[in-house]
Amino acid sequence: MNLDLWLLFVAVWGLIVVDNLIKKVMCLSIVESMLILEFLKIGFVASGAAPILNVSQRVVVDPVPQALMLTAIVIGMCFNALACAVIVRLYRQTGTVLVSELGNV
Amino acid sequence: MFDALWMLVAFFPLLGVLVILSVSFLLRRDCSAFVVALVLILEIVSFVVIYFLTRPIEGNYLVALSALPFSIQFHFSQEKIFFMANLFIPMAFALFRLKSLDSINVRLVFLFFLAGSIGLLVTGDIFNFFVFYELMIMAAYVLIGLKGNYGASIKYMLTGGISSLFFLAGIIVLYAGGAGMGFGYDPSHEIIARPWLDLGLLLCAIAFAIKAALFPASGWVASCHGATNSLVSSFLASFTVFSGIRGFYIFVLVPAERAGMMEFFELLRYLSLATMIVGALCMFFETDLKRTIAHNTLVTVGLVGLMCSFKNYDLAFLYMPIHALHKSIMFYSYEDLSQRGGRYLVRRLSLPIIGLAIFSMAGLFASPVYFLKQAFLSGQSVYKVLLFGMSFFVVAAFAKHRLGLRKALGKRFWPVLAVLVFGALYLMLFGHSLLANPGLSLLDLAIDLLVIAAAILVGRYLWPKLSFLHNFDRRLLFANLNRELFMLILLPITMTVFIVFKRGLL
Numbered sequence: 001m002n003l004d005l006w007l008l009f010v011a012v013w014g015l016i017v018v019d020n021l022i023k024k025v026m027c028l029s030i031v032e033s034m035l036i037l038e039f040l041k042i043g044f045v046a047s048g049a050a051p052i053l054n055v056s057q058r059v060v061v062d063p064v065p066q067a068l069m070l071t072a073i074v075i076g077m078c079f080n081a082l083a084c085a086v087i088v089r090l091y092r093q094t095g096t097v098l099v100s101e102l103g104n105v
Numbered sequence: 106m107f108d109a110l111w112m113l114v115a116f117f118p119l120l121g122v123l124v125i126l127s128v129s130f131l132l133r134r135d136c137s138a139f140v141v142a143l144v145l146i147l148e149i150v151s152f153v154v155i156y157f158l159t160r161p162i163e164g165n166y167l168v169a170l171s172a173l174p175f176s177i178q179f180h181f182s183q184e185k186i187f188f189m190a191n192l193f194i195p196m197a198f199a200l201f202r203l204k205s206l207d208s209i210n211v212r213l214v215f216l217f218f219l220a221g222s223i224g225l226l227v228t229g230d231i232f233n234f235f236v237f238y239e240l241m242i243m244a245a246y247v248l249i250g251l252k253g254n255y256g257a258s259i260k261y262m263l264t265g266g267i268s269s270l271f272f273l274a275g276i277i278v279l280y281a282g283g284a285g286m287g288f289g290y291d292p293s294h295e296i297i298a299r300p301w302l303d304l305g306l307l308l309c310a311i312a313f314a315i316k317a318a319l320f321p322a323s324g325w326v327a328s329c330h331g332a333t334n335s336l337v338s339s340f341l342a343s344f345t346v347f348s349g350i351r352g353f354y355i356f357v358l359v360p361a362e363r364a365g366m367m368e369f370f371e372l373l374r375y376l377s378l379a380t381m382i383v384g385a386l387c388m389f390f391e392t393d394l395k396r397t398i399a400h401n402t403l404v405t406v407g408l409v410g411l412m413c414s415f416k417n418y419d420l421a422f423l424y425m426p427i428h429a430l431h432k433s434i435m436f437y438s439y440e441d442l443s444q445r446g447g448r449y450l451v452r453r454l455s456l457p458i459i460g461l462a463i464f465s466m467a468g469l470f471a472s473p474v475y476f477l478k479q480a481f482l483s484g485q486s487v488y489k490v491l492l493f494g495m496s497f498f499v500v501a502a503f504a505k506h507r508l509g510l511r512k513a514l515g516k517r518f519w520p521v522l523a524v525l526v527f528g529a530l531y532l533m534l535f536g537h538s539l540l541a542n543p544g545l546s547l548l549d550l551a552i553d554l555l556v557i558a559a560a561i562l563v564g565r566y567l568w569p570k571l572s573f574l575h576n577f578d579r580r581l582l583f584a585n586l587n588r589e590l591f592m593l594i595l596l597p598i599t600m601t602v603f604i605v606f607k608r609g610l611l
Contacts, residue, residue, distance in 0.1 A: 015267070016591050021259060024590075028266045035270060039277045064175055064280070068232050072273060075239045082246055083262050090255040099586040102256060104328075104579045 007034045021090070021097045025083040032076045039065045039072075107158040108168050112179050114151050115227050115237075118144050118220040122213055129209065137212040138203060144216060145200050148223065152189050159186070167229050167291060180229025180290045187422035191347060192222055194429040195339040198437060205334045211251060218244035218340070225348055230286040231276055231356060238316075238348065239269060245345060248337045249329050257325075257332035260586060264325045267593060268315035268349075275308030275356070289355040292363060302364060307604050309356040310369060311597040317349025319410065320379040321592040321599075323403050324583030327387070330399035335436035338395075342402045342436070343429030350409055350421075358413060368607040372600060374414035381407025381491070385498035387578040390571070394506050395443075398435045400578075401466060401502075402428075404495055411488070412481055420481050427465075427473050434462045459503075467499040468492065470553045479549075497556045497563075504564030 007030055014027035043062030051063035091097050121144040125137045159166075159181060169178040196219075206212045221241025228234050242265045250258035280286075282301020285294030297305070315322045326346070330338050353373065361369040384403025391397045405428045412421035438455040465472035482489050583589045 012594065015263075016587060016594055019587070021586075024263060025266075028263070028270065031270050032273070035273050035277060039280070042277065042281045064286075068276075071232070071236060075236070075269075078243060079239075079262070079266060082243060083259065083266075086246065086250060086255050086258050086262065089250070090259060093253065093255060103585055104583070 004034050004038060007031075019098045019100050021087050021099065022084070024099075025080060025087070029076065029080055032072070036069045036072055036076075039069050107155065107181075108179075110151060110155060110158070111181060111227055112168065112170075114148065114155070115220060115224040117147050117151070118216040118223065120144075122216050122220075125209065125213060125216075135209050137209040138206075141206065141212045141216065142200060142203055144219065145196050148219070149193060149196055149200075152193050155189070156186060159183070165290060167287070175286055177233060178229040178287060178290075179227050180287075181227075184418065184422055185226060187425055188226055188347075188351060190426035191429050192226065192344050194426055195336075195343050195433050198339060198433040199336050202336050202437065202440075205336045211248070214244050214247045215337075218248060222340070222344055222348075225351075229290045231279070231288045231290075232286050234352065234355075235269070235272055235276060238272075238352075241345065241348075242269075245337075245341060249333045249341075251333050251337065254328075254332035257328045260325050260589065261329040263586070263590065264315060264322065264593060267590075268312045271308050271315065271597065272312035272352075275305050275312060278308055279305035289359055295360050295363060302360070303366070303604070303608070306357050306361055306366065306369060307601060310353065310372065311600055313349045313353035313357065314376060314596060314600065315349075315593065316346075317353060317406055317410070318346055318380070318403060319376040319406065319596070320383045320403075322596045323380060323383065324578065324589045324592060326402055327391070327396040327399040327578070330402065331393065331396045335440040338399070338436045339429075339433040342399065342432040343425075346402055346406060347409070347425050347428075350406065350413065350425075353410075354413060354418070362416075368604055370414045370416070371607065372603050373410055375603075376600075377407045377410030377414060378491075379407075380410065381495060383582075385495050385502075387582075388502040389498050389505075389568075390574045390577050391502065392575055395436075395439055397502050397506065398432070398439060401435075401499065402432065404499060405466075408478075408492075408495070415481070417481055420477050424474070424477055427477070431462045431466045434458055435466075438462070463500060463503045467496040467556075469496060469500075469557065470550055475553075493552060493556055496553070497560050500557055500560035501564040501568070504561045505568045 011027040011030040011034070014030075015024055018024055018027065043065035045059055045061045048059045048061040051060040051066075087097055090102075094102060096102060121140045125135075125140050128134050128136045162181060162183065164182065166181040167178050168180075169176045171177075206215050218241055221237050221239070221244060224237030225234060225241060228237055242261075246258050246262050246265070249261055278301055279288055279297065282297040282305060284297045284301075284305070285291070287294035288297075289295075318326045330341050333341075357369055358373070361367070380403050384400055384407055388397055388400035388404065391400055405424070409421045409424050409428075412418075412424065438459045441455045442459075465474055468474035468478045478492055482492065583592065
């Protein structure tokens, strides 16, 4: 099976089953990384040059996935940082990051 | 002028952030309260100006930042007026309750939230929709934790994170199939190979079904909307959730209709029906008033989704600002009742105001929702019984809280006055409507009265006897975060199976 699908399967499984909130956020991060890799693969051209308009080379990689995924990476990083900050606050408040001990929040 | 205003309107809150930070660092002064109020006023005035400027515009109006392919573009069409109104209403209410944003940090986050919300309105491409949605929702994660309920915040983060990943996957699949970034806004960007279109639409449908809290992914709504202060709750319940419905409309229903893929309409219909029924039951068995108000959003989401699934877009979009008005009134009145002392006149008036909002939310006669429902049901009589049932649950869900409200008010005079005022209003409006429209059904009025009477009786006598079902959503259905996430994963599986089965791919 494709490595991406294995990653997806592991991350979704972790998201539902794993008890630790930080690990859940890590699972989300894994899925996001997988998606970013997939999108970059779409724009990839073997032996293609960087898509700079002045370059005389005809074969260039597609710049759109790169531009979009840079934004997605920044958003993902913000999400992870924010999630970790909220989990730390939650830990200070309740003394746990385990879903089974938190009950209905 | 319109082009410039439409492009700039999303950046007013960000300019506000810059001003606050500059004054804070350079002059050591906090001008955040003034700047937030100024930004809200500027946005409201801009919306009014835009409304008058855009009246002659018909169809899709696109403004690109440059002539290059894949340029950032802004989009306007007449249906956006409804969404503008949907944001305009909580913004206008927020002006009177800015004290609840009690520190400079919170005000800065609120401005980011506003920037994301307005960006969603003005954007004309799918990727910027994603970016602005993330900006709005990340600020919302912080605002939900304002009162220290970090559990609700993390729940919203995980739900929002999962839906965003589905949306990102949808964008990738659509791009891989050849779609442009103006997908959904511009038909020329929708030239795309068929298997990619099927998969892309399905992924977008899943993403927006989660964002719009369609069942079974709806457990987070009451927790998250009930966790924070009324100002934020009113924005979340009126604009954020309905951005999901709007995304479903732009990126799923519009392209699906153009491609003749009617399965997505059927799918939305079933999901909306399930959301309405579960939302009404959760609302009825909820013991907390604020969570009851939050659950009501699900009933409205279901009804709006149902209207969209029958392509009654105008009715659906008109319902959204009306819902925003109800929600703002309800949340603010709830805050008045729960926090302020008996000295305030506003507290005395809260019960009649809440009563009026319940009456209107239930869609009973003479309320705007009643006429919307009548227009919708004129072609769909099968759903009439269902909608009367929803009205019953809405009234009954609030009727059971009457003792708490009466206790909060201290005197019985006000509820009696409220009943008298409503009775007089009801008869007056019915008389007026009967004169204006002689064909108006007396039967509908009788059923409405029956619904009110039954709901009050059930709220009073039956509800206490069903104590084993009280709060069943948080005790059984969404008992902990893992179960909630499992339900969330169930939604994409169900949707995929439905589409695959309907398209005969199995």
